[in-house]
Amino acid sequence: MSAPTLKLKQKRSQERREKIVAAATRLFGDxxxxxxxxxxxxxxxxxxxxxxxxxxxxxxDLVATVPExxxxxxxxxxxDPPEEGAADPRQQLRAIYLGNFAxxxxxxxxxxxxxxxxxxxxAVAEGRIRKAVDRYALRYVDLVRHAIASGDYRRQLDPYLAMSLLMGGMCHLxxxxxxxxxxxDLVEKGRALFDTLEVSFLAKGDVKTRARRSRKSR
Amino acid sequence: MSAPTLKLKQKRSQERREKIVAAATRLFGDxxxxxxxxxxxxxxxxxxxxxxxxxxxxxxDLVATVPExxxxxxxxxxxDPPEEGAADPRQQLRAIYLGNFAxxxxxxxxxxxxxxxxxxxxAVAEGRIRKAVDRYALRYVDLVRHAIASGDYRRQLDPYLAMSLLMGGMCHLxxxxxxxxxxxDLVEKGRALFDTLEVSFLAKGDVKTRARRSRKSR
DNA sequence: GAAAAAATTCGAAGAACATTCGAAATTTGT
DNA sequence: ACAAATTTCGAATGTTCTTCGAATTTTTTC
Structure with a gap:
């Protein structure tokens, strides 16, 4: 019977499902x-x-599964890796943004x-996909908020606007x-994009205060 | 016979075509x-x-016609209206960008x-649509280039990167x-977006030099 | 370790949609 | 008015999505 994904499979014919998703991802992208x-x-x-x-x-349903x-x-x-730099929201935002490009x-x-x-x-209006995307976007909103709270970013900066710029830029690029x-190199361009963009996020007087960003670089 | 749009209609049954495009635009968007x-x-x-x-x-073919x-x-x-401010690329870019939102x-x-x-x-990869979009994007690249040449924007600013930020932000917003x-109000948000973004475009020392943007406001 | 219960697989059939064909209707040119 | 060109659309075809349910395999129970 055609059983929707409601009940999970009880064996490793899970593999078939994965095969389908993999094939769909490739073909849809193609x-x-x-x-x-x-x-x-x-x-x-x-x-x-x-x-x-x-x-x-x-x-x-298959379409929605791919991004999910x-x-x-x-x-x-x-x-995962927010532990080491948890105290520096600006650093964390940068790392996550570039990780995304990678x-x-x-x-x-x-x-x-x-x-x-x-x-x-x-399609994004569809509940399932919307949920994933929203959670994703809100992550950035949150990080920007932290960076504002820490004094790195301008107090007047609208976190949602900043998110739009980050997501929109990533999408277009x-x-x-x-x-x-x-x-x-996509990551290279992403880095340039972020650095350009961040100029407009930064608190004015703070330029030098937090300018010790090159440690370890990458 | 099913005659592609190759040969134009010779009468005002052109109206039917327009009716179709209008209906398609509405339904596709819906x-x-x-x-x-x-x-x-x-x-x-x-x-x-x-x-x-x-x-x-x-x-x-119908799909491609809508954006075209x-x-x-x-x-x-x-x-049309580049005449009045033709000498000020920065002003022109702003006007066009906001006109776009409007x-x-x-x-x-x-x-x-x-x-x-x-x-x-x-779909954008399809020749016809690609052409329109490219022409559109290059317009922005051009305007940014002019603004750089005029000294308003930083000399190191990558015009393509700037265009990605402009287009991407508009798309996301x-x-x-x-x-x-x-x-x-979309235009209002667009204005905020542009102003935020432009901070990272501007030449550093020039902040005050060209800061007489408030004349007549929008 | 066999029978019952549950889950899984897929061939055959149906429905929805895109697309084609060509004969009828209309318009245009003379 | 008549022939040529153009336009319109009903009927038919092909592709793709989706459902149904019987056959098969796996799991559970005793």
């Missing part, structure tokens, strides 16, 4: 969601077409689906990077 | 392109389904299709605005 038929996905995953419906309610699944990996990746660079398929197909897109065949 | 069937478009336009193919090669058609209007709107505010359907459905999206039901 040609776009609309141009990818479930027949293609099934074939690429080596699974009969109707069986897809044993793992996903419908195509939209990767979001977890990304979130964990970026959530993740995109290392998972371009996912990046393509997420930044070119799903977000922004009306990634989109261009992907569309033009990944011609340059 | 529910998204994938969730809108040509049957819906045909019904909304009051035209039998197969007749759509007398005006558009296929669905993708509006792009012209926007482009003309923003290209156009989105006044044509939210188009904004939705363009910023949530088409750009960014792999618009997306949020649309998705959350247009809760605030």
């Amino acid at each position: 040609r776009g969601i609309a141009q990818t038929s479930l027949t293609d996905v099934a074939q690429a995953a080596g699974i009969p077409l109707p069986s897809l419906y044993d793992y996903f309610k419908d195509k939209q 699944e990767n979001y977890l990996a990304l979130y964990n990746l970026l959530a 993740y995109i660079r290392d998972n371009p398929d996912w990046g393509r689906v997420f930044f070119l197909e799903i977000w922004p897109s009306v 990634t989109a261009v990077w992907l569309l033009y065949g990944r011609p340059y | 529910r998204g392109i994938a969730q809108t069937s040509l049957t819906d478009v045909a019904q909304a336009a009051g035209i039998p389904l197969p007749s759509l193919y007398d005006y558009f090669k296929d669905k993708q 058609e509006n792009y012209l209007a926007l482009y003309n709107l923003l290209a 156009y989105i505010r006044d044509n939210p359907d188009w904004g939705r299709v363009f910023f949530l459905e088409i750009w960014p999206s792999v 618009t997306a949020v605005w649309l998705l959350y039901g247009r809760p605030y």
Whole structure:
């Protein structure tokens, strides 16, 4: 029976599900969601077409799964190492932002689906995806707030505006990077973007106070 | 016969075409392109389904037409009034950027299709759409270059990076605005975004030199 | 360790949608 | 008025999404 993902599988036929998601991520990223038929996905995953419906309610469900699944990996990746620099929100924001670019660079398929197909897109209005994206965006809002509280960033800076600039810049940069065949180092550009952007975030008088950012570099 | 848009219509049944585009813009913006069937478009336009193919090669062709058609209007709107401030690239950039937001505010359907459905999206890779978008983006690159040349903006500022920030911010802001039901004045937010962003564009020593921006205000 | 219960798989069939064809209707040119 | 060109759309086709349920496999129970 076509059982939605409501009840988890009880065996390692979990692998099939993963195969499907992997195939879908690749194909969606390649040609776009609309141009990818479930027949293609099934074939690429080596699974009969109707069986897809044993793992996903419908195509939209599969689409929503792609960013969800990767979001977890990304979130964990970026959530872990706040220990060492926990006291420096500005440093943390920078690390997370660049980590984000690195993740995109290392998972371009996912990046393509997420930044070119799903977000922004009306799909993001769908509850499940919206939730993930919001949580993601609020993380940045939070970090900016901390940086303001610590005195690094201007007190008048609107954290939501700052988030829009960070996310929007990342989205645009990634989109261009992907569309033009990944011609340059995305993380490098991301760093330049962040540094440019941060100039407008910083508290004026504080420029030198916190200018000891080059320790360890990367 | 199903004649692609190759040869223009020789009568005012041009109106039908416009009806279709209008209906498509509204429906695509409402529910998204994938969730809108040509049957819906045909019904909304009051035209039998197969007749759509007398005006558009296929669905993708209709999709591409939406941004194309509006792009012209926007482009003309923003290209006209450079006369008065032609000498001040910084002022011109600001005016065009805000004019852009105003156009989105006044044509939210188009904004939705363009910023949530088409750009960014792999659709943008398609020749026709790419061309329009590129021309659009390069306009900003150009304006930034002028502002650099005039000494308003930092000499080290990468015009492409600046464009990414401008476009990305606009895209994100618009997306949020649309998705959350247009809760605030988009142009106002756009202005705040621009002013925040511009801080990082400006030449350092020049802060006071060119600070006479308040004449006549907006 | 076999029978019952539960979960899993997928072939066959149906529904929704995009797209094509070409004959009828209309307009244009002479 | 008549022929040529153009426009319109009903009927038919092909593709893709989705459902149904019987056959198969795995898990549980005694």
